[in-house]
Amino acid sequence: MTLTPPEHGERRCYLRGCRRPECVNANKRYCKRYNYDRHHTGRRRVDAAAATAEAQRLAKVWSYNQIATAAGCDPRVAFNLIHNQLENVSRTTERRILGAHAALDGIPGTALVDATGTVRRGRALAAIGYDRNDLAAELDINADAVGCLLNAKRRQVTSHTAQVMAAAYQKLSNTPGPSTRTRMRAARLGWAPPTAWDDDTIDDPNAHSEWTGHCGTDRGYHLHKTEHIPMCPPCEAGHQQWLAEHQHLKGVELRSVITRARGQAAGRGAALAENARELLAQELSWEAISIRLGADPGQIAAAMRKYPATDDRQMGMAA
Structure with missing residues (x-):
């Protein structure tokens, strides 16, 4: 993740020693709000369990960047919640994360589509040696989400995920991957390689892989x-x-x-x-x-x- 540098007018700029008026005012606003919350609403931070559970549920379909955009929070917060690295969060963050699902419907590429072709393409790439970390880097989603995808734990994926998986398949399907272990696991599980699929039928739930040229007989x-x-x-x-x-x-x-x-x-x-x-x-x-x-x-x-x-x-x- 890329950390954005602090800008003037933000409290974090004040915390780094800047004393420009706009940074001083940002710190004063934070302190006033903090004191108000302490006196009128109790603790400002709450246990992160609920936000973590919701973030991890959303991460099965959406990337942490998409979740952060929908929630209006820093991508680092979404990333840390997904990986269960936060013990507590602010009430505002919890509220935004819990309400992110509704906002995700308005982000381009988040419409849900059938996962059949996406799962088959991912498994085909695994069959020639691409592990879930390789695919996660190619798809720009976390490795746990790729694992759920390969294990067919979801019937639907976002249209964005389907598109980037199709692009990765087009790019990698003619080149062997680096992981022998993944290739052996895919063979053990019976996952069909790219050569067993036809581009015209790989998205069809009623189609089957063609391993031998006579499959189904x-x-x-x-x-x-x-x-x-x-x-x-x-x-x-x-x-x-x-x-x-x-x-x-x-x-x-x-x-x-x-x-x-x-x-x-x-x-x-x-x-x-x-x-x-x-x-x-x-x-x-x-x-x-x-x-x-x-x-x-x-x-x-x-x-x-x-x-x-x-x-x-x-x-x-x-x-």
Whole structure:
């Protein structure tokens, strides 16, 4: 946060030693108000618990700068309240913070919109290595709010948040992030990377990510299994539907059909290995290849071992 320097006519300028008339008068006004409040309204400062709780609730949607603008207080106050760093606040600050929600409706970019596309874009960036601190810096909101966003704790976000997330996604989605830990966590949670989303459908709540090129079908299910790609709900549902449609098959006949489906899925591994070799020949890094092909480096390496190049096979036979 940037601290604004004191200006003449403010009490804080007086406290720094300035004795210009306007600064002296500002100090006198403060002292008079202080004495009046002490005699007529009791303590001027109150416990910060209520203001802190409200500021933290607002911070799940709005930035601390937006909250400070709506409340008419210093951004530092809003920031400290959000991070629970104040034990008490003035009655005026408490009143302004508690009434900030109504004022936020009048600030541009604060209209609420569906959070589906924003959550998906954030998770996609996490899947390629951008942690919540990286995203917070890019979006200019606090990291806790980004965490709530990634964990889909809100159904709506402000239009401003949706816009800056879309801009960050456009900027970062083709470049791997620095956090391996975040990438591994996203894979464990099944968060789809940018390559699994289409720009035309990422905001559609009824659309699903396309991990395999056949997601939502039984073939997609076997592709997930064969290539060790995190299973997506549509493929799980597609496989269950396939089992229901083929429940009349028994024994050898059922195993034969399943084996054929797995064989079709194996073709994707061969294509993955071939494409990876072409990109390696272009001297792309493993991270860049991973982003381009939409597969984890481990999955790509496994496919290359399972499906060696033709020259590799011929050398092995000659040996």
